[in-house]
Amino acid sequence: MAWFTEDDLRAAAGEGSFRRGREYVDAVGELRPTALGVRASVRGKDVYEVWLGRENDSLVAECECPFGLEGNFCKHCVAVGLVVLADGSGAPSADLGAYLRTLDQRELVDLLLEHANRDPALYRQLTLRAGANGAPQVAVLRRQLDTALRVRGFVDGDYATRAKDVLDTVHDLVESGHAAEARPLARHAVELLASAVGAVDDPVGTVAGVCRRAVKLYARACTAARPNPTKLATWLFQLRLSWTTWPTIDIGDFAEPLGEAGLAAYRTLVNDAWHALDDDADHSVLRAMREQLAKATGDVDAMVDCLSDGLPAAKAYRDIVAVLRRGGRLDEAIRWAERGVGETRDVALTELLVASYVDGQRGDDAVELRKAALREAPTRHCYGLLRETAVAVKVWSGLRSWALAVLAAAPAELVGALLDDDEVAEAWAAAVKYGCVGVEVARRWGLTEPADVVMAYQGLVSACLEQGGREAYREGGVLLRELAEVGSRCGVSVVEFVGSLRVRYARKPALLDELRRAGF
Numbered sequence: 251m252a253w254f255t256e257d258d259l260r261a262a263a264g265e266g267s268f269r270r271g272r273e274y275v276d277a278v279g280e281l282r283p284t285a286l287g288v289r290a291s292v293r294g295k296d297v298y299e300v301w302l303g304r305e306n307d308s309l310v311a312e313c314e315c316p317f318g319l320e321g322n323f324c325k326h327c328v329a330v331g332l333v334v335l336a337d338g339s340g341a342p343s344a345d346l347g348a349y350l351r352t353l354d355q356r357e358l359v360d361l362l363l364e365h366a367n368r369d370p371a372l373y374r375q376l377t378l379r380a381g382a383n384g385a386p387q388v389a390v391l392r393r394q395l396d397t398a399l400r401v402r403g404f405v406d407g408d409y410a411t412r413a414k415d416v417l418d419t420v421h422d423l424v425e426s427g428h429a430a431e432a433r434p435l436a437r438h439a440v441e442l443l444a445s446a447v448g449a450v451d452d453p454v455g456t457v458a459g460v461c462r463r464a465v466k467l468y469a470r471a472c473t474a475a476r477p478n479p480t481k482l483a484t485w486l487f488q489l490r491l492s493w494t495t496w497p498t499i500d501i502g503d504f505a506e507p508l509g510e511a512g513l514a515a516y517r518t519l520v521n522d523a524w525h526a527l528d529d530d531a532d533h534s535v536l537r538a539m540r541e542q543l544a545k546a547t548g549d550v551d552a553m554v555d556c557l558s559d560g561l562p563a564a565k566a567y568r569d570i571v572a573v574l575r576r577g578g579r580l581d582e583a584i585r586w587a588e589r590g591v592g593e594t595r596d597v598a599l600t601e602l603l604v605a606s607y608v609d610g611q612r613g614d615d616a617v618e619l620r621k622a623a624l625r626e627a628p629t630r631h632c633y634g635l636l637r638e639t640a641v642a643v644k645v646w647s648g649l650r651s652w653a654l655a656v657l658a659a660a661p662a663e664l665v666g667a668l669l670d671d672d673e674v675a676e677a678w679a680a681a682v683k684y685g686c687v688g689v690e691v692a693r694r695w696g697l698t699e700p701a702d703v704v705m706a707y708q709g710l711v712s713a714c715l716e717q718g719g720r721e722a723y724r725e726g727g728v729l730l731r732e733l734a735e736v737g738s739r740c741g742v743s744v745v746e747f748v749g750s751l752r753v754r755y756a757r758k759p760a761l762l763d764e765l766r767r768a769g770f
Contacts, residue, residue, distance in 0.1 A: 252334050253287075254309040259331045262309050262323040271328025278333045288334060292326040299411065300330045314410035316459025320466075388431050391419065395435060399442045399460075413443075413460040421467055429474035436468035437485070444493045465499055472507035479512030487519040490539060501539075502546035517543055533559070550577040564596035571602045580610045604639055613643030621649075628657050630666035637671075661686045669694060678702070689729070696732075701740040707733040708747055715751070715761060723761045727768030734770075744770075 260268045279291040287303025298314045311318075311327035318324040350358065398412040417439065423432035443461040472482060482504065490499050501508075501516065508516065520543060524536045537559060544553035553573050560566030567590030574583035587603035590596065600619065607616035620636040633653055640646035650671075657664040661684035668677035669691060678695040681687040687706045696703040711733060714726040734744045748770045755761045 252331075252338070253304050253307075254331065254335075256332070256335060258309045259328055259335075262311070263325070263328045264323075267323065267325045268328050270325040271332065274325055274329035275332050275336075278329050281330075281333065281337060288330065290330045290333070292329055294326060298326050300326050302327060302330050302334065312414070314414075316462075319410060319414060319459040320463050388435065391435055392438060395420075395439055396442070399439060399446070409457070410460065417460070417463055417467060420471070424467070424471050424474055429471050433468070433471040433475050433477065436464060436471045439464040440468050440489070444489060462498060466503060469503035469507070472504060476507050479508050480515045483508055483512045483516035483519065487516055487523075487539075491523070491535065500546075501542050505546050513543070513547060517547075550574065550579065562593050564590065564594040564599055567594060567596070568599050568602060571599065571606070575602075575606065575609075580606060584610060584612075604635075608639065608642055613639075613645070617643060617645060617649070621653075624653060624656055628660045628663060630657075630663045630670065633657055633663070633667040634670055662688065665691050674698075693732070696736045700736040701742070703736055704733065704740065704742050707736060711747075711751075715755065720760060720764070723764035724767075726761075727764045727770075730765070730768055730770060 259271075263271060274292060274294065277293040279293070282289040284301065284303065286305070287301060289299065289301050292298050292300055292313075294315065296315075298318070300314075300318075301312045303310055309331075311323050311331075313319075313324050313326045315324055315326055318326065353361070395416050398416040417436075420432045420435050420439065423429070423435070440461065443457060443464055446457050486499060486501065486504060501513075505513065520536060520539050524533075524540060527533060527536065537556065540556045541553065543549075544556055550573060554570050557566050557570045557573065560569075567586060571583045571587045571590070574580070574586060584603065584606045587599060587606055590599045591603055600623070604616045604619055607613065607619070616639050617636070620632070620639045624632040624636050636649070636653055637646060640649050654664065654667070657667055661680065664684075665677045665681045665686060665688065668674075668680060674691075674694045677691050678687075678699075681691045687703075687709070689710055692703045692706045692710065696707075707729060711726050711729045714722050714729060730744070730748070733747075736742075737744050748765070751765065752762065
C-alpha cells in the first residue's frame with residue numbers, strides 16, 4: 251500500500267501541477283522500487299527521471315525537469331504518484347535498514363565501494379560527501395563541480411542529476427555553517443552554467459533550470475557569509491549585462507548581502523550604462539535591470555522614471571498609476587491617469603482614474619467622467635458603470651432620471667438598462683413605446699404577464715426565420731417552444747401560428763426539419 255494519498259499529492263504539488271499531472275499518467279514508465287520510495291521515467295518534452303519517496307513520514311519528490319530542479323513538486327512527480335496509487339505499490343516490504351544494521355563497518359564499506367565502482371552516480375555522491383566532510387575541501391569540491399557542470403556541445407541524459415548532486419552538496423554546506431566555503435563554489439557554478447546556456451543544445455531548458463537554482467543558492471550563501479558588497483554589485487552587473495537571456499538574476503534576492511552600499515554601487519553601474527547607450531542600441535536589458543532595482547529598493551520615483559520610457563503607450567501609463575497607487579501617492583496617480591486618459595482614451599486606464607478619484611474623495615470628478623462617457627456612448631454598459639460609481643459615492647438617486655433620458659436616444663440600450671435595474675415593467679413599456687421588443691425583455695415580462703408577449707414572440711420567431719440558415723432556424727425553434735410555453739399559461743394555442751409558418755416556408759425543407767426537431 252502507498253505511503254501517501256491523492257490528497258497528499260495535491261497538497262504537495264498545488265492544484266495546477268496536480269491537474270496537469272493527471273495528463274501525464276500514461277507517460278510514466280516502469281516503477282522501480284528504492285529504499286524509501288520508487289523511481290520512474292516520465293516522457294514529457296524530454297524523458298525525465300523522477301524519484302518519489304518519504305522523509306520523516308512526509309511525501310517528497312525529485313524530478314530532472316527544469317521546474318523540478320528548482321525544488322518544486324512538478325507534474326511529472328504527480329503522474330508517478332498517481333501511478334503508484336493506481337498500482338497499489340509502495341515502498342518495498344523488506345526492511346532494508348534493519349538488514350544493513352546487521353553488517354559491521356567493514357562490510358558496509360566494502361558494499362558501498364563495490365557499488366560505487368559500478369555506479370557513477372553513487373561514486374559522485376560519495377566523493378562529494380567526502381569533500382564536504384568535516385572542514386570542506388574547497389579545491390576538491392571545485393574540481394568535482396567543474397566535472398559535473400562541464401558540457402560539450404549538448405546536454406547528456408545524466409547532466410541534470412550530476413548538477414543536482416553538486417548543488418545539493420553546496421546547499422548542505424550553507425546549511426551546516428560553511429557558507430563562506432560554499433559561496434565561491436556557488437558563484438563558480440553560476441559562471442559555468444551561464445557560459446553553458448548559450449553554447450549547448452538545451453531544448454527543454456535543463457541547463458537554464460539548474461542555472462536558476464544556482465543563482466538562488468549563491469544569493470543564499472552571500473546572505474549567510476557576506477562578500478564585499480561593491481564587488482558583488484560589480485559581478486552581478488557584469489554577469490547580467492553579459493548574459494542577456496540567462497541566468498535570470500533577481501537583484502531582490504541579493505538585496506540583503508548587497509546592503510545600501512552594494513545597491514548604490516549597482517545603481518551607479520546601471521545608470522551610467524543606461525546614459526551611455528546610443529539611441530539605436532537595444533535598451534531592453536538595462537531597462538529591465540533598472541525596473542528590477544527600483545522594485546527591490548522600493549524606490550517609487552525610480553520605478554516611475556523607468557516606466558516612463560514606455561510612454562505614450564497605454565500600458566506604461568497604467569503601470570505608472572498602479573505603482574503610485576501602491577506607494578500611497580494618490581494625487582500623483584490621478585495626475586498621471588488624467589494625462590494618460592487624455593492621450594490614449596484607454597478603457598483600463600479610465601477605470602484606474604475612476605478608482606483613484608473615488609479613493610481620493612473626489613467622487614464628483616469620478617461621476618463626471620462616467621457621465622461624459624455615457625453622453626459619448628449612450629449604452630447599457632456605460633449606464634451600468636455610471637450607476638456603480640454614483641452608488642459608491644451616494645449620488646445615484648439624483649442622477650438616474652438624467653441617465654435614462656440620455657439613453658432615450660438609443661431605445662434598445664434604454665430597455666437593457668432598465669432590465670439591469672430590475673425595472674421590468676418600465677423596460678417593457680419602453681420597448682413597446684419605441685418598438686424595440688427583444689427576446690430578453692419578452693422573456694422577463696412574460697414571466698408575470700404571458701398574454702402581453704404572445705404577439706411579440708410571434709414577431710421574434712418570424713424575424714429569426716427570415717434570416718435563413720440552420721443556426722437561425724434552430725434559434726427560431728427555441729423561441730417557438732418558448733412561445734408555446736407562454737401561450738399555455740394564458741390559454742393561447744400556437745397551432746394556427748405554426749400552420750401559417752409551414753405554409754409560408756413550404757419550400758424550405760431545412761426550416762421545416764428544424765420545426766420538427768423543436769416538436770412542431
